[in-house]
């Protein structure tokens with residue numbers, strides 16, 4: 001059984017495992033493919049850790065925006081998040097995002113979306 005430094009690492013590890021097994025179809029997007037393969041993974045003992053969004057940004061000068069959107073939407077399905085993480089509502093379409101501060105995937109309804117985007121922007125790369 002693998003262990004992970006945080007949920008962020010677990011999410012990427014699962015994505016890679018699924019991709020290796022051919023269980024997910026990647027859209028034909030070079031930028032996405034490049035981002036997906038450039039996130040660094042390390043092992044500390046038996047604990048798997050994937051570099052954070054901030055570390056990635058520091059190293060490359062940009063955010064892996066497409067890769068995050070792709071990974072989080074799959075992970076939100078895996079984690080079965082059917083409701084808005086903020087209000088519990090279902091105002092469609094729900095958008096899957098990664099919450100760095102909480103280290104988890106969230107789903108956000110259209111009502112909560114603007115405030116959530118503002119909050120996450122403030123958290124990230126601060």
Ligand SMILES: [Zn+2]
Nearest residue numbers: 084087109112
């Ligand atoms: Zn909501």
